[in-house]
Amino acid sequence: MDDNIFFSGQFLLATPGMADPRFARSVVALCSHDENGALGINIGEPVQGIGFHDILQQFDIDSGAVPDRAVFLGGPVETQRGFILHSLDINMLDTLQVGNCWGLSSSVEMLGAIAQGRGPEKWIIALGYSGWGAGQLESELTQNGWTIAEGSPDWLYETESGDKWLMAWQDLGIDPTKLSSGFGSA
Numbered sequence: 575m576d577d578n579i580f581f582s583g584q585f586l587l588a589t590p591g592m593a594d595p596r597f598a599r600s601v602v603a604l605c606s607h608d609e610n611g612a613l614g615i616n617i618g619e620p621v622q623g624i625g626f627h628d629i630l631q632q633f634d635i636d637s638g639a640v641p642d643r644a645v646f647l648g649g650p651v652e653t654q655r656g657f658i659l660h661s662l663d664i665n666m667l668d669t670l671q672v673g674n675c676w677g678l679s680s681s682v683e684m685l686g687a688i689a690q691g692r693g694p695e696k697w698i699i700a701l702g703y704s705g706w707g708a709g710q711l712e713s714e715l716t717q718n719g720w721t722i723a724e725g726s727p728d729w730l731y732e733t734e735s736g737d738k739w740l741m742a743w744q745d746l747g748i749d750p751t752k753l754s755s756g757f758g759s760a
Contacts, residue, residue: 581604581607581722582606582607582608582672582673583604583672583673583674583675583676584604584722584724584725585601585602585603585604585722585724585725585729585742586600586601586602586604586614586711586720586721586722586723587600587601587720587721587739587742588600588601588602588618588719589718589719589720589721589750589753590750590753591717591718591719591753592719592720593719594719597616597704597719599618599619599737599739599740600616600618600619600704600739601616601617601729601738601739601742602614602615602616602617602618602649602704602720603615603617603659603672603676603729603730604672605659605670605672605678606670606672607711609708611705611706611708611710611711612705612706612710612711613703613704613705613706614703614704614705615646615648615649615657615659615678615700615704616646616648616649616700616702616704617646617648617698617729617738618646618738618739619646619647620644620646620647621644621645621646621647621701624645624701625643625644625645626640626642626644626645626699627642628645629645629656629685629699630685630689633682633686635682635685635686635689637689638689638691639691640688640689640691643698643699643733644698644733645699645700645701646698646700646701647700647701647702648700648701648702648703648704649700649703649704649705650702650704651702651703651704651705652702652703653701653702654701654702655680655701655702655703656680656685656699656700656701657678657679657699657700657701657703658677658678658684658685658688658697658698658699658700659677659678659697659698659700659730660676660677660678660679660684660694660696660697660698661676661694661695661696661697662674662675662676662677662694663694663695664677664684664687664692664693665677666679666681666683666684666687667681668680668681668684676727676730677694696730697731698731698733723742723746725742725745725746726745729741729742729745
């Protein structure tokens, strides 16, 4: 793989060949990818028993009229830390703008803005992140662990499918049950 190809603003879809069970059926919004490594937020699996209102309560923020929403398990790293993936209609000082795709924020101010109805139009909350060291993601790609997908930013905010991983593959026109978990060389 060309060392100068980076995939920020795209999605990683776990393939049936994913060796790490923590990432089975993952859909990762890739927020940063360069020669030093990669950082993404897994949006494929909601955390059981924790909703957005629970997060607000931890920071003594009144939930106001904002509806409660699922919170996603962003990854195995720093799961006590929250991240907000959101549309680009609102940016704050801490917002990392991921191309023209979405923003990544982690501030209490952004939580408060959402609760008060002054936040971004589209958003989701995740606990933790998925991280890769230099060359690690490239290695996992060559080992058939992930597929890179341009996808749609709407994948971030979709909450009704029940299975984002299956939804993402089907959106690409692929039946993942027909994918091989093995790989070979020619």
